[in-house]
Amino acid sequence: MDMRLNLPGLPDFGFKNPILTASGTFGYGVEFAPFGDLTALGGIVVKGLSLKPRPGNPMPRIAETPCGMLNAVGLQNSGVESFLKEKLPKLPWRELPVIANIYACDPGEFAELTSILAREQGIAAVEVNISCPNVKEGGILFGQDAAQAARVTEAVKRVAGDKPVIIKLSPNVTDIAAIAKAVEDAGADMISCINTLSGMGVDIRSRKPLLANVIGGLSGPAIKPVALRCVWQVCRAVTIPVIGIGGITSAEDVLEFMLVGAHAVQVGTANFIRPDFSFRLVQEFEQLVEKMGITDLEEFRGSLKL
Amino acid sequence: MNNEQCTTLKVLDNVPFGQVAGENLFFALRLERPEWKNWQPGQFVMVRPSGWAFDMLWARPFSICRVSPRDLVLFFQVVGRGTRRMAELKSGDDVLVWGPLGNGFAVEPDSPTLLLAGGIGIAPFVGYAHSHPKPWNLHMEFGHRMPLSCYPYESINEKIMGDAHLEEKPEDLTRFIELMDRRIAEHAEQNGLVLACGPTPFLKTVQHLALKHSARCQLSLETRMACGVGACLGCVTKVADDMHANGVAAGRAQVCNHGPVFWAHQVNLSEG
Ligand SMILES: Cc1cc2nc3c(=O)[nH]c(=O)nc-3n(C[C@H](O)[C@H](O)[C@H](O)COP(=O)(O)OP(=O)(O)OC[C@H]3O[C@@H](n4cnc5c(N)ncnc54)[C@H](O)[C@@H]3O)c2cc1C
Ligand SMILES: Cc1cc2nc3c(=O)[nH]c(=O)nc-3n(C[C@H](O)[C@H](O)[C@H](O)COP(=O)(O)O)c2cc1C
Ligand code: FES
Numbered sequence: 001m002d003m004r005l006n007l008p009g010l011p012d013f014g015f016k017n018p019i020l021t022a023s024g025t026f027g028y029g030v031e032f033a034p035f036g037d038l039t040a041l042g043g044i045v046v047k048g049l050s051l052k053p054r055p056g057n058p059m060p061r062i063a064e065t066p067c068g069m070l071n072a073v074g075l076q077n078s079g080v081e082s083f084l085k086e087k088l089p090k091l092p093w094r095e096l097p098v099i100a101n102i103y104a105c106d107p108g109e110f111a112e113l114t115s116i117l118a119r120e121q122g123i124a125a126v127e128v129n130i131s132c133p134n135v136k137e138g139g140i141l142f143g144q145d146a147a148q149a150a151r152v153t154e155a156v157k158r159v160a161g162d163k164p165v166i167i168k169l170s171p172n173v174t175d176i177a178a179i180a181k182a183v184e185d186a187g188a189d190m191i192s193c194i195n196t197l198s199g200m201g202v203d204i205r206s207r208k209p210l211l212a213n214v215i216g217g218l219s220g221p222a223i224k225p226v227a228l229r230c231v232w233q234v235c236r237a238v239t240i241p242v243i244g245i246g247g248i249t250s251a252e253d254v255l256e257f258m259l260v261g262a263h264a265v266q267v268g269t270a271n272f273i274r275p276d277f278s279f280r281l282v283q284e285f286e287q288l289v290e291k292m293g294i295t296d297l298e299e300f301r302g303s304l305k306l
Numbered sequence: 307m308n309n310e311q312c313t314t315l316k317v318l319d320n321v322p323f324g325q326v327a328g329e330n331l332f333f334a335l336r337l338e339r340p341e342w343k344n345w346q347p348g349q350f351v352m353v354r355p356s357g358w359a360f361d362m363l364w365a366r367p368f369s370i371c372r373v374s375p376r377d378l379v380l381f382f383q384v385v386g387r388g389t390r391r392m393a394e395l396k397s398g399d400d401v402l403v404w405g406p407l408g409n410g411f412a413v414e415p416d417s418p419t420l421l422l423a424g425g426i427g428i429a430p431f432v433g434y435a436h437s438h439p440k441p442w443n444l445h446m447e448f449g450h451r452m453p454l455s456c457y458p459y460e461s462i463n464e465k466i467m468g469d470a471h472l473e474e475k476p477e478d479l480t481r482f483i484e485l486m487d488r489r490i491a492e493h494a495e496q497n498g499l500v501l502a503c504g505p506t507p508f509l510k511t512v513q514h515l516a517l518k519h520s521a522r523c524q525l526s527l528e529t530r531m532a533c534g535v536g537a538c539l540g541c542v543t544k545v546a547d548d549m550h551a552n553g554v555a556a557g558r559a560q561v562c563n564h565g566p567v568f569w570a571h572q573v574n575l576s577e578g
Contacts, residue, residue, distance in 0.1 A: 027537030031563070034310040035404070047539070055557050059577040062532055062540030064364050069532065073539045076558060212577070221360050249360060272532040273363050274354065275404055276312050 001289065003042075005263050005297055007241040010189060013125070013164050015042035015097060015264050018297070019254060019282050022245050022268035023048055023101035023127065023168075024073065025219075026278070028087040032271070036279030042264060043097035046083070048129055050103050051113055053079040063201050063210035068220030068247070069269055070201055072213035075103050075132075080116055088122045097124035099166065103132055107155035115159040126163050128156055131170040131195045143170035143195070146182035153186035166243065169193035169234070171223075176230050177237035184238040192243035192266065193234055194227045220269040221247040228260060235261025235302060249273070251281060251288040261302040310535070312404040313340050314356060318377055320395045324456030331384045332426075332456040333393055336377045337401060345373055346410025347434035348503075348526055348567045352534035353380065355392060356400035362388060367531045367562070369430040369503070370406060371458065378403070381429040381458050407534050408566050411501045411524055415439045420493045421446040421468070422486060422512055424504020425457075430526060431503065432458050435465045442466075447489060449473055449482045449508070487515050494521035502526065506575060516570045523570035529561045536563035544574035 003017035020043040026032060029044040038044065056076025063070045077083070080102075091098050100117045104110040110128065117123050130143035130152055142148045149167070156165050167183040169176060171194040180191055196217025201210035210216075227246020235242050244257030245266040257265050270277045294300050315337040322330035347370065354365035366388045372379040384390050395401065411434060421431045421444060428448055438444055446468030450457060454470055462468070471482045490512075493500055500523040502512040509525045516523035529541040542558040543565070559565070 025533075025538065027533075027535070031533075031535045031537045035312050047537075056539065056542070059542060060530055060540075061542070062530055062538065064362065064532075067360050067363070069363060071538070071540065076539050076542070220363055269363060272365075272538060273360070274312055274365070274402055275533065275535055 001286070001295070003286065003289075003297065005301065007190070007263055009240055010164055017042040017282055017285070018258065018264040019278060019285060020045060020099070020243065020264055020266045021271060021278050022266035023129065024071075025268040025271045028083070028091070029098070030087065030090045032275055032278075035276040039092050039095040040279055040282050041096060042282070043099055043124065044091070045099040045101050045127055045266060046087070047077055048075045048101045048103040049077055049080045049083050049113065050075060051080060051109055053077065053082070058212040060210065060212055063216070065199075065201055065218065065220075066222065068218055068222035069272075070199055070211055070216040070218055071196070072211045072216035074213065080113055084116075084120060088120070091122065093122035093124070098122055099125045099127050101127045101129055101168070103129045105132065107152050110152050111155040111159050114156045114165075118159060118161040118163050123163060125166055125190075126156065126160060127166040127168050127192060128152060129168050129195065131168070131172075141170060141172070143179065144173050146179050149179050150182040150186035153183045153188050157187040164189035166190040166192050168195055169230070170195045171226055171230050171246075172198045177233045180234040180237045184240050188240060190241045190243060191234055191238060192245055194223070194230045194246045197223050197226060219247070221249050223247045224253065228256060231257055231262050232260035232304070251284040254281070254285050255288065255300070258297065258301045259304050261304075263301065309343050310405060310407060311340060311342065312402065314400050315340060315378070315403050317395050317397050317399045317401060319397045320393070323458065324453050326452050326456065330393065332452070333382055333384075334371070334458065335380045335382060335392070335395065337380070337403065339373065339375065339377050340403060342373070342406060345370055345406040346413075347437060348410035348430050349406040349408050350566060351378075351380070351403050351405030351407060352531070353392070354402045355395060356402055358391070362391075364388075364532050365402065365404070365534065366392070367534060369526070371429045371432045372436060373433065381426070381432070383426040404534060408562055411526070411567050412499060413438065414499055415443065417443065418493055418496050418498035419444050420489050420498060420500045422500065422502040422504070423448045424502075424508035425450055425452075427502075427504030427508070427526070428457050428459065428462070429503070432461055434501070435462045445489070447471065447482075447486060449504070483511055483515075486512065490515045490521050490523070491519045494519040497522070500524070510575050513570045513573075513575060524567050525570050525573065526566045527561045527568060527573065527575075528566070531562055534562045536560045543568070544577060546572045546574070
């Protein structure tokens with residue numbers, strides 16, 4: 001069966017199946033090549049890229065929590081140029097959409113990053129991580145303020161050329177639908193959500209926080225109900241395609257996100273359960289769709305009965 | 307090194323070693339042999355028992371202790387939730403294993419080679435001693451806090467020279483460090499090799515002594531790991547600038563795929 005979904009407003013763009021891998025959990029893709037056929041995936045979103053190399057946060061950076069994990073990796077990466085030179089050529093980008101996830105501290109830097117990526121044939125789309133502080137405007141997260149989220153979207157869109165722009169939303173907001181609407185109005189081609197939930201953990205014996213950064217992002221199956229709620233609210237607020245992210249660990253989960261309106265999903269923390277997780281999920285998803293007698297994913301999508 | 311695989315293996319047996327206050331805390335976990343083409347002592351595997359639900363998501367990293375034509379042996383100590391559950395593994399249970407991961411210890415058959423092990427850090431040296439072409443060039447000093455019967459010490463001691471040192475009082479540790487100091491100096495004089503595996507404070511001591519004597523020394527690092535394949539950036543250590551050529555981002559390298567074995571002068575162990 002054809003697993004391809006139409007993406008409204010993007011006639012020339014598509015995923016061959018709705019299962020992509022989430023930024024920061026699948027490295028640059030090449031790390032997982034020994035464990036499966038990368039081209040079987042719907043797409044790969046690479047680790048967050050910044051203009052300049054970033055050292056990231058001190059250790060410890062990760063901690064396991066019930067049904068999830070906390071991370072404060074802090075966007076360690078060797079910079080966009082190094083990615084384009086060293087990593088991208090190793091990816092089968094002709095057969096698989098490679099999506100660049102970007103991170104910056106002000107709209108100008110976001111635009112600069114995007115204009116570099118817009119020139120690259122191997123990049124299918126740009127995903128903008130707006131869960132970062134606007135250093136020039138007092139440090140509030142771009143993703144927590146509709147006006148600032150819109151400003152970043154506009155800045156990126158202006159220089160993105162024909163590359164679709166995906167804005168990745170943070171769940172750490174009062175009204176995610178309002179942010180979604182703002183970035184849609186500002187020209188976003190797609191929305192992905194959610195990024196990690198703000199959280200922390202402590203050790204009562206050492207009396208230390210589990211992460212050197214104290215606060216980190218919670219991910220994994222523990223956050224799935226929050227993610228599902230966010231995706232549902234966002235899908236009702238916008239008409240552009242939405243990619244659901246958060247706690248996906250099974251083919252049923254993928255269908256749950258589609259039922260509330262998602263066009264595709266990204267698998268994150270589950271890639272750590274086993275390195276072939278996403279490859280197996282693509283197969284399990286096809287089997288489940290067949291077993292459930294779903295003949296038209298388009299019809300199934302967003303068909304939640306209220 | 308694209309020899310890594312992810313496979314489900316059957317537990318052959320899970321044998322407790324020694325006892326601590328009447329409890330079994332150390333186990334030799336014997337698994338079916340995976341279809342690996344090759345492996346090196348010092349490399350590790352990620353292990354996740356198939357029976358685990360999603361309350362604990364991560365696999366746990368363990369050094370490859372030994373590989374024979376029939377089995378893959380890991381040696382582990384119960385220290386937390388995951389290893390406590392691994393202690394309950396029985397023959398016939400399924401375990402998901404991916405590896406062999408990372409890089410192993412240097413093997414220089416003709417160099418006098420000093421093995422320094424702290425506690426459970428002895429595990430990779432079992433395979434090292436048994437696969438070394440000239441075991442008479444090896445010498446081990448093993449520092450431990452639990453009874454010697456808890457560790458796979460005998461299987462190394464039957465192959466190579468060396469001693470075990472029980473640490474009960476602070477003076478024992480001082481004496482052990484003085485001994486390591488002398489041994490490292492001797493090996494440095496002969497342009498030998500020093501290899502160390504153990505807890506981070508132990509590695510810091512070895513690193514300090516090795517740099518003092520300009521010994522050629524490798525350390526096997528331990529950090530929390532989630533993916534084991536270089537993707538999550540959760541396991542990093544600070545490294546010297548000369549490692550940047552290998553695609554290391556901004557002063558930090560993943561222990562899982564750039565290590566776990568590093569040259570002592572290349573790593574900075576200052577972070578937790
Ligand atoms: C390359 C490598 C090889 C290893 N080889 C062996 C081995 O051969 N035998 C063995 O018994 N252990 C080995 N370890 C350590 C082993 O992975 C940890 O003891 C195990 O993951 C703890 O799991 P847990 O759920 O029981 O503990 P948790 O409940 O997760 O943690 C208990 C305590 O252990 C610490 N810890 C957790 N994970 C690690 C880790 N990866 N490294 C160091 N400390 C950790 C935690 O910070 C905490 O203080 C190795 C670690 C690495 C990185
Ligand atoms: C270790 C780790 C690193 C991450 N790095 C990034 C990143 O660089 N950029 C980004 O937009 N999201 C990042 N994320 C968030 C994930 O892409 C995803 O949105 C989140 O983990 C929720 O999905 P999950 O529950 O399936 O993991 C990271 C998540 C984890 C666990
Ligand atoms: S454990 Fe994930 S990068 Fe090393």
